Amino acid sequence: MVIWQRLIASSLISCLAIGCNDLANSSSDNAQQVVQQTNVNQLITEVQDSQKAENLLLQGNGLLDSHRYQEALVVYNQVIALKNDSPETYVNRGNALIALQQYPEAVESYNKAIAIRPNQVQAWYNRGNALTALRHYEEAVKSYNEAITIEPSKHEGWINRGIALTKLQRYTEALASYNQALTIQPNLHQAYYNKACNYALQNNLQLAVENLKEAMRFVPQKYQNLAKNDPDFDKIRGTEQFQKLLSSSAK
Numbered sequence: 001m002v003i004w005q006r007l008i009a010s011s012l013i014s015c016l017a018i019g020c021n022d023l024a025n026s027s028s029d030n031a032q033q034v035v036q037q038t039n040v041n042q043l044i045t046e047v048q049d050s051q052k053a054e055n056l057l058l059q060g061n062g063l064l065d066s067h068r069y070q071e072a073l074v075v076y077n078q079v080i081a082l083k084n085d086s087p088e089t090y091v092n093r094g095n096a097l098i099a100l101q102q103y104p105e106a107v108e109s110y111n112k113a114i115a116i117r118p119n120q121v122q123a124w125y126n127r128g129n130a131l132t133a134l135r136h137y138e139e140a141v142k143s144y145n146e147a148i149t150i151e152p153s154k155h156e157g158w159i160n161r162g163i164a165l166t167k168l169q170r171y172t173e174a175l176a177s178y179n180q181a182l183t184i185q186p187n188l189h190q191a192y193y194n195k196a197c198n199y200a201l202q203n204n205l206q207l208a209v210e211n212l213k214e215a216m217r218f219v220p221q222k223y224q225n226l227a228k229n230d231p232d233f234d235k236i237r238g239t240e241q242f243q244k245l246l247s248s249s250a251k
Helices: 002-018 021-065 069-082 087-099 103-116 121-133 137-150 155-167 171-184 189-201 205-218 220-229 240-250
Strands: none
Touching: 021 069, 021 087, 069 087, 087 103, 087 121, 103 121, 121 137, 121 155, 137 155, 155 171, 155 189, 171 189, 189 205, 189 220, 205 220, 205 240, 220 240
């Protein structure tokens, strides 16, 4: 250590006499070693943070699955503080926010996931759900369009797109969306029920009853109870055909 210090002093004296080339070379070597060590330390820290973030993500997902949404949200925020480039974290954080009915914040979380990975289908789909909850139906349709473009077989995307289009009174487009869902999966009782709502809103009694009957064929009690109070059926509620369907299902 002492010898090293003396050599440095000797170099400094020479530098003053003949120029800075020797000192520059020595300083460059030292600086390179410091940079290399800094890079190693940084890499170690990044690996440790990445592992910690992965463990926290698993913890957050477990809380989400257990319906402990507020706790899950806290954990997802911790993950993001360590690693802010994971689209899965932002998607699941958005899902927790939807469950907490914090819809604008959920949309923001999905936006961040999409910014990282534009073809993240769940981000587009759930963004549509959050926008539908906010009654921003035009924007919701755009999100569902992105989701089904990425994954055309996503039947729930076609159904929810149909719901948003129905809210916009774009009934023909909505029906086409429900029909596409049924093409993908023919036994989708949700699609039949929403088709019934669509036809009822248009005061088309025959097709409304026909599709409601089909939905009730799969899950009778559920759709009987829903139809009794669903305002979408108000235009046909007083008709004999509609009341007869509800009463026959109750038997």
